Amino acid sequence: MKRRYYSMKEDIIRVQNDTLLAISAAEDARALDEARVASLGKKGALTALSMGMKDVPQEQKGEVGALLNAARTEITAALEQKQQALEEAADRAALAGIDPTLPARFLPTGGLHPLTLLRERAVGILRRMGFALADGPEIEDEFHCFDALNTPADHPARNVKDTFYFDSGKLLRTHTSSVQVRMMEKNVAPLRIIAPGTAYRRDEIDSTHLSAFHQLEGLYVDRDVSLPDLKGTLEAFLRELFGSQTEVRFRPHFFPFTEPSFEIDVKLEVKGQAPRWIEVAGCGMVDPAVFEAVCQSRKDRSFDPNEVTGFAFGMGLERLAMIQWGIRDIRLLIENDVRFLRQFA
Ligand code: PHE
Numbered sequence: 016m017k018r019r020y021y022s023m024k025e026d027i028i029r030v031q032n033d034t035l036l037a038i039s040a041a042e043d044a045r046a047l048d049e050a051r052v053a054s055l056g057k058k059g060a061l062t063a064l065s066m067g068m069k070d071v072p073q074e075q076k077g078e079v080g081a082l083l084n085a086a087r088t089e090i091t092a093a094l095e096q097k098q099q100a101l102e103e104a105a106d107r108a109a110l111a112g113i114d115p116t117l118p119a120r121f122l123p124t125g126g127l128h129p130l131t132l133l134r135e136r137a138v139g140i141l142r143r144m145g146f147a148l149a150d151g152p153e154i155e156d157e158f159h160c161f162d163a164l165n166t167p168a169d170h171p172a173r174n175v176k177d178t179f180y181f182d183s184g185k186l187l188r189t190h191t192s193s194v195q196v197r198m199m200e201k202n203v204a205p206l207r208i209i210a211p212g213t214a215y216r217r218d219e220i221d222s223t224h225l226s227a228f229h230q231l232e233g234l235y236v237d238r239d240v241s242l243p244d245l246k247g248t249l250e251a252f253l254r255e256l257f258g259s260q261t262e263v264r265f266r267p268h269f270f271p272f273t274e275p276s277f278e279i280d281v282k283l284e285v286k287g288q289a290p291r292w293i294e295v296a297g298c299g300m301v302d303p304a305v306f307e308a309v310c311q312s313r314k315d316r317s318f319d320p321n322e323v324t325g326f327a328f329g330m331g332l333e334r335l336a337m338i339q340w341g342i343r344d345i346r347l348l349i350e351n352d353v354r355f356l357r358q359f360a
Contacts, residue, residue, distance in 0.1 A: 126360025
């Protein structure tokens with residue numbers, strides 16, 4: 016028994032030394048794993064020795080056991096160390112020849128379209144004034160686009176030459192004013208909404224006209240809304256947008272759904288050019304006939320024209336963008352020429 020104990024002690028030390036040698040000699044992960052399996056694996060040398068513990072005499076079990084544990088701890092630590100060293104060497108090899116001090120490759124970030132930039136600014140200003148964002152369909156019916164807006168059947172805007180009609184009788188909305196009607200059908204006064212969106216007309220495309228363009232509709236209905244409210248709101252908006260020195264002009268006009276009605280011009284001053292007035296919006300006091308049509312559609316008197324008044328406006332977003340940046344041809348806004356668009360990114 017004594018001999019067995021000594022040889023066991025020697026065996027443990029021999030296995031430990033052999034394994035540590037194999038670990039330090041390992042040149043890759045595979046060789047390292049082989050060293051691990053050969054000692055600590057199910058059929059490994061150290062595992063076999065551990066199983067021999069049962070034959071060690073009781074009074075020597077403590078010493079031999081401690082020796083076995085120490086061998087296992089050393090081998091495990093050596094395996095971990097070597098694995099880290101191999102990984103670091105692999106990382107270094109992968110980075111060989113790469114200069115980490117080189118400047119990064121340029122990645123273009125893209126940018127927002129000028130119309131988007133302008134719409135976001137315009138909506139931001141009006142929201143701070145208390146207007147809430149509203150929305151409506153681009154495929155409209157004649158009631159919301161024309162009839163409820165006091166536009167008679169023979170009005171030129173309803174002509175098939177000016178409006179895109181579907182066989183169903185529906186149409187592509189010719190203005191965002193249809194959202195006024197939809198909002199009044201679903202809400203009660205006081206009502207303060209803005210609705211940016213696309214509108215469609217069968218216009219010849221030229222430097223100031225597109226057949227699909229963008230408007231920003233506004234509607235304010237309450238008791239005692241007056242013409243000074245309309246003027247003050249829109250002047251403040253345009254000065255906030257274009258600068259406090261901006262000159263604004265209200266010209267009498269006609270719309271079927273407002274009375275009185277105006278067109279708003281903004282003075283465009285471009286260096287080296289004579290100042291020009293540019294039309295940017297239509298507006299006016301909501302015609303009582305519109306409130307009456309809404310009451311009939313709702314089947315109640317929530318918008319009784321004897322109780323409420325309101326103003327409405329519809330701005331051309333392309334026009335505002337042209338003024339903002341001195342863009343001379345509206346078609347630049349739909350051509351997607353990066354040389355043009357890049358200036359806004
Ligand atoms: N809808 C009119 C247009 O497209 C603009 C407008 C809106 C006028 C609201 C008055 C009130 O020309």
